Amino acid sequence: MDSQSVLVIEAGRTERHYWKDLWRYRELFYLLAWRDILVRYKQTVIGLAWALIRPFLTMIVFVFVFSKLAKLPSDGVPYPILVFAALLPWQFFANAFTEAGNSLISNAKLISKVYFPRLVVPASAVIVSFLDFLISGIILVGLMLWYGFAPDWRIFTLPLFISIAFVAAMGAGLWTAALNVKYQDVRYIIPFVVQFGLYVSPVGFSSTNVPEQWRLLYSINPMVGVIDGFRWAIVGGNTQLYWPGFLLSLFLVLVILVTGIYYFRKTEKSFADVI
Amino acid sequence: MSTAIAIENLSKKYIIGHQKRERYFALRDVLANGVKQFTHKLIHPFSAPENDPTHEEFWALKDINLDIMQGDRVGIIGRNGAGKSTLLKVLSRITEPSSGRITIKGRVASLLEVGTGFHPELTGRENIFLNGAILGMSKVEIKKKFDEIVAFAEVEKFLDTPVKRYSSGMYVRLSFAVAAHLEPEILIVDEVLAVGDAQFQKKCLGKMDEARREGRTILFVSHNMGVISQLCSTCVWLDKGEIRDIGQTGSVVNSYMLSGISDLSGEMTFPDDSGKIVQLKKISMLDREGNSAQKFDCDNPINIKFDIQVRRQLPGLYGYIGIFKPDGTQVLVSDSFDASTVNPLDSLPVGMNTFSVTVPPRTLGHGDYMIHFSMASPSADNFLVDVPGIVCGFSLDDFASKRGNQRAGFFSILLPWHKLEN
Numbered sequence: 001m002d003s004q005s006v007l008v009i010e011a012g013r014t015e016r017h018y019w020k021d022l023w024r025y026r027e028l029f030y031l032l033a034w035r036d037i038l039v040r041y042k043q044t045v046i047g048l049a050w051a052l053i054r055p056f057l058t059m060i061v062f063v064f065v066f067s068k069l070a071k072l073p074s075d076g077v078p079y080p081i082l083v084f085a086a087l088l089p090w091q092f093f094a095n096a097f098t099e100a101g102n103s104l105i106s107n108a109k110l111i112s113k114v115y116f117p118r119l120v121v122p123a124s125a126v127i128v129s130f131l132d133f134l135i136s137g138i139i140l141v142g143l144m145l146w147y148g149f150a151p152d153w154r155i156f157t158l159p160l161f162i163s164i165a166f167v168a169a170m171g172a173g174l175w176t177a178a179l180n181v182k183y184q185d186v187r188y189i190i191p192f193v194v195q196f197g198l199y200v201s202p203v204g205f206s207s208t209n210v211p212e213q214w215r216l217l218y219s220i221n222p223m224v225g226v227i228d229g230f231r232w233a234i235v236g237g238n239t240q241l242y243w244p245g246f247l248l249s250l251f252l253v254l255v256i257l258v259t260g261i262y263y264f265r266k267t268e269k270s271f272a273d274v275i
Numbered sequence: 276m277s278t279a280i281a282i283e284n285l286s287k288k289y290i291i292g293h294q295k296r297e298r299y300f301a302l303r304d305v306l307a308n309g310v311k312q313f314t315h316k317l318i319h320p321f322s323a324p325e326n327d328p329t330h331e332e333f334w335a336l337k338d339i340n341l342d343i344m345q346g347d348r349v350g351i352i353g354r355n356g357a358g359k360s361t362l363l364k365v366l367s368r369i370t371e372p373s374s375g376r377i378t379i380k381g382r383v384a385s386l387l388e389v390g391t392g393f394h395p396e397l398t399g400r401e402n403i404f405l406n407g408a409i410l411g412m413s414k415v416e417i418k419k420k421f422d423e424i425v426a427f428a429e430v431e432k433f434l435d436t437p438v439k440r441y442s443s444g445m446y447v448r449l450s451f452a453v454a455a456h457l458e459p460e461i462l463i464v465d466e467v468l469a470v471g472d473a474q475f476q477k478k479c480l481g482k483m484d485e486a487r488r489e490g491r492t493i494l495f496v497s498h499n500m501g502v503i504s505q506l507c508s509t510c511v512w513l514d515k516g517e518i519r520d521i522g523q524t525g526s527v528v529n530s531y532m533l534s535g536i537s538d539l540s541g542e543m544t545f546p547d548d549s550g551k552i553v554q555l556k557k558i559s560m561l562d563r564e565g566n567s568a569q570k571f572d573c574d575n576p577i578n579i580k581f582d583i584q585v586r587r588q589l590p591g592l593y594g595y596i597g598i599f600k601p602d603g604t605q606v607l608v609s610d611s612f613d614a615s616t617v618n619p620l621d622s623l624p625v626g627m628n629t630f631s632v633t634v635p636p637r638t639l640g641h642g643d644y645m646i647h648f649s650m651a652s653p654s655a656d657n658f659l660v661d662v663p664g665i666v667c668g669f670s671l672d673d674f675a676s677k678r679g680n681q682r683a684g685f686f687s688i689l690l691p692w693h694k695l696e697n
Contacts, residue, residue, distance in 0.1 A: 009368060009377040031408045039396045042437075109656065113391045114409055115368035272370045273289060 018265070022117045033124035037131060051135035055091050059083050059139075066204040075206060077235050078147040084140050085234040086203045086227045088133065089165040093172075093223055094194045096129035100173025101190045104181050108275045118268045119261075122177045126170050133162075140234070152236040161229035164253055168222055171257030174264040181275050182267065202227050207242070215245050222256065225249020277380065279461055279492040280343040280366070285375035287336040287361055287516075335361040337516040339375070345460075348493040350507030350524055352500070352531055355664055357513040359496045363387060363463055366494070381460030381492070384411055388465065388657055390450030395439035399430050399449055402438055406453045420456045427478075428452035443591075443653025448475055455482045461492045466499075466662070480506065498647065498664045500528050500603025532601040532645070539645060539668030541569035552589055553650060553660050556627070557582045560646075560669050573641060573673040573687040577634040581648070585623045591654045592620045596632060597647040598639070599665075606639060606685055620650070640687045641673040641680045 041048060059080060066072050067079040074082050100122035104111060107121050144151070180186040201223045202210070210218050218224055225246045232241045336358045343349055351359050364370045366377065367385035392409040393402050403424055407417040417424075425431055428449040430441075438446055464483070483506055487493060497503050503510060503524060510527035512520040520527050542559035558581040562568040571577050579596065598607040609632065611620045619630065646669070649662040673679045673687050 005380075005382065007379040007383070009365065009372065009379070011372055011374055027414060028408045031405055035394055035397065035401075035405055038401065039394055042396050109388075110392050110409065112369065113388045114385070116409075269371045272364065 018117060022119060025116045025120055028116055029120045029124055032120060033127040036124060036128045040128065048135060051132040052139060055084070055087050055136045056139055058091075059087055062087070062204040070205075072205045072209060075208065075235070075239060077239075078143070078149060081140070081143050081147060081149055082206060082231065082235060083204060084143055085231045086201075088136060088140060089161070089226050089230045090198065090201055090203045090223065091136065092129055092133035092165055093169045093226070094197065095132060096126040096166075096169035097172045097176065098190055098194060099125040099129055100169070101176030101180055102187065103173075104177045104271065104275065105187070111275055112272050118271055119174075119264065122173045122264075123170065126166070126173055129169070130166070151234055154233045154236050158230070158233045161226060161233055164229065164250060165226045167257050168226055168253045171253065171260040174260035175256070178260075178264045178267045181271050197221075197223065206231065206239070207245075208239075215242055216248065219245030219248045220252065222249045222252040225253070277345055278342050278378075279345040279347070279380055280341070280494075281378045282339055282341040282343075283376045283378075285336055285339040285362075285365065285377060286334060286373050287358075287365055287370070288373040289333045289335055290331070334516050336365070336372070339516075339518060341511065341518065341521070343492060343494070345380075345492055346490045347509055348487050348495065348507045350503035350510040350528075351494065351496045351513060352498075352503060352510060352528065353513035353519075356515075358516040359513055360387075360465060361516075362513065363465055363494070363496060366463055379461065382411075383461045383463060384454075384457040384459035385463035386410070386454045386457075386465065387463075389447055389454070390657070393438060393446070393450055396437055398437055399425075399434045399441070402449070403453055406450060410454060410457055411459075412457060416458075424449075424452045424456050427455060427482075443658060444475070446653075447658060451475075451479055455479065459491070461494070462486055463494045465496045498662070500532065500599070501605060504528055504603060528603055529601075532599075532603055539665065541667055541669060542567050543663075543666045545663060547584075549586065551661050552585075552587045552655065553592060553623070553652075554584045554586070555581060555648060555650065555661050555663050555666075556584045558646075558648060558663075558666050560667050561631075569669050571669055571671050572675070573639070573671055574636050574675045576636050577669065577671075579632045579634070579646065579667070581630055581632075583620075583623065583628045583630065583650070585625050585628060588622050588625060589652050589654060589660065590622045591652040592623060592650060592660060593618050593652065594620050594630070595647075595649045595651065598634075599645045599647060601643050601645065606644070607634075637687050637689055639671055640682060640685050641671050643670045644668065 062083045063079050066083070067074065103121045103125040104118065111118065111121070143149070176186055176190055180190075200221055207215070207218065207224060207228055219242070226249065228241060228246060228249075232239050339362070351362065353359050361370070363385065364387070365372050366379070367383065367387065369387075390406065392406055394405065397405065403421065404414070404417055408414070412420075425434060428445070428451075430445055430449050433441065433445065438449070441449070462483075480502065483493065483495075487506070493506070495503065495507055507524050509522065510524040511518060512527050512531050520530055542557070544557045545555055548554055558579065559567050560569060560571075561578040561580050562571065563575050563578075565578075583594075594611040596609050597605055599605055611618045645665050646667040647664060648666045649664070650660040651658050652660050671687075673682055676682065676687070676689060
């Protein structure tokens with residue numbers, strides 16, 4: 001029995017083997033994601049259909065408000081496609097952010113009774129939202145078929161923008177998850193951010209509607225870059241990426257992720273004590 | 276034999292708020308405090324920063340040194356709040372120590388709760404995999420052990436039923452079964468055997484005994500001195516975060532129990548703990564006149580009166596009282612199902628509820644006793660609802676009978692003697 005692993009526990013020690021541990025616990029990560037998916041679709045009557053109905057109805061409302069009432073221009077693209085190309089990343093972000101933000105609290109029992117790298121919990125929550133995202137993607141395909149709209153080569157750059165959305169959701173999720181454990185107000189802030197974000201992000205309209213001199217400022221909202229990227233890749237045609245804004249958004253997304261991981265790691269060791 | 280766990284100068288500090296166990300800080304308080312301190316600094320720029328009077332350091336573990344050899348079975352005993360659970364949590368890496376160092380050789384599995392991570396919506400089969408992974412088993416390992424686990428838990432027929440439809444017994448059996456099939460070199464177990472029926476408890480003890488024979492190191496926390504004595508060779512007695520005694524189980528358990536009597540009073544109250552759905556707030560021993568007492572005589576009833584704070588109505592709630600001798604022998608057990616056909620604790624209304632349990636005259640023999648109190652419900656998350664443990668102590672004298680305090684045995688019942696006609 002001499003080949004046994006030796007584990008040393010000391011204050012501040014977890015730091016050193018953290019990433020190795022994260023890899024060792026990957027199976028738990030799959031299982032948690034699998035559990036959440038399974039539970040979600042077991043508890044709801046219409047199951048998977050939820051991932052379709054919600055974005056579809058939201059799209060109809062947006063098309064009605066922004067296209068029919070506000071009569072905003074659509075750059076020659078069917079307005080439903082314009083809206084849906086933005087709604088996809090936004091809903092992914094909003095769901096992932098909410099789920100990840102609440103994930104530690106809803107797994108409080110687990111955290112206070114078992115050791116594992118806590119990063120697994122919000123990460124698996126983001127994965128579950130990603131599945132929803134893929135399912136709602138079906139609607140977009142349906143819309144394209146309905147309107148006989150064919151995307152061009154740019155659609156192949158979509159995975160890049162999906163990963164940016166992923167990073168944004170993960171980064172913001174880590175921040176809120178960690179804050180949520182410590183501060184009880186955060187759970188009230190989450191729905192507010194999601195609701196507020198929907199209005200300050202170019203979901204119902206194209207960001208070309210924003211006056212030129214404000215666009216860089218507008219891109220401080222990192223979801224602007226993500227959504228513009230999605231539109232650029234999906235809608236194609238004469239939509240242009242506003243590069244300074246896009247790069248600013250991209251930079252901020254990365255900052256959120258890096259600081260999110262940092263803050264999460266820093267507070268993680270006290271989770272079990274305060275949760 | 277080599278050392279399996281070496282603990283050196285281990286300490287764990289908690290900062291506690293004085294607003295009794297608030298579970299969260301509010302962001303708004305933090306901001307408000309920050310502003311207060313800032314303005315204080317503006318007004319008194321050279322004064323030392325104020326000590327925050329609402330927060331206090333609390334040492335849950337203080338300078339613990341302990342070596343556990345491979346194959347040792349070590350029991351950890353102590354009063355509530357003595358640091359037992361904190362020690363297990365630090366050893367299981369759930370929380371970090373504040374200082375000190377632990378070196379562990381070998382794979383560790385900790386079982387701090389029955390059914391950690393069980394999801395009520397998932398089936399028995401799904402939960403076995405989930406729980407196994409949470410406890411640190413690989414998928415391959417679980418697959419290999421799957422049939423054994425199912426057989427141990429006796430749930431073959433319900434494998435594809437969501438566990439929310441399981442009876443509490445099945446639930447506990449399944450969750451313990453998964454844990455029992457871990458094959459770690461070091462097994463850390465918190466008071467989990469307190470649940471489940473007697474037959475199953477026996478089975479679990481058998482499983483732990485098996486682990487012992489296979490030469491595994493076991494760390495075991497329990498309030499049940501009988502189980503500790505049966506299972507553990509060495510015993511550590513924690514008191515207020517420090518090791519008070521360590522050595523052969525028999526002698527440590529004895530001195531712990533004896534200290535219990537002198538430390539225990541006839542009355543105990545508990546601070547609010549909003550984390551508990553139902554909580555014992557106060558328990559006291561009363562004599563015939565209703566006065567608080569600790570000395571009784573065999574010819575008078577002993578009344579145990581207790582107040583239970585109910586924060587949320589809990590179906591299936593029941594209470595459990597055990598009366599122990601100082602050496603850990605359990606003399607008498609009563610649960611609230613004894614009351615009559617209805618269990619008076621079932622679905623108590625929210626608020627304070629008061630009960631009384633009476634030990635009739637001429638039941639227990641003279642001597643010192645301790646009372647263990649707990650509450651459980653099959654509909655609670657972890658079955659156990661509130662386990663204050665040993666709460667009161669009392670002594671009994673036999674004045675009236677001729678043999679009096681010379682009477683040996685457990686009972687003071689006076690048996691009728693008849694001369695039969697022949």
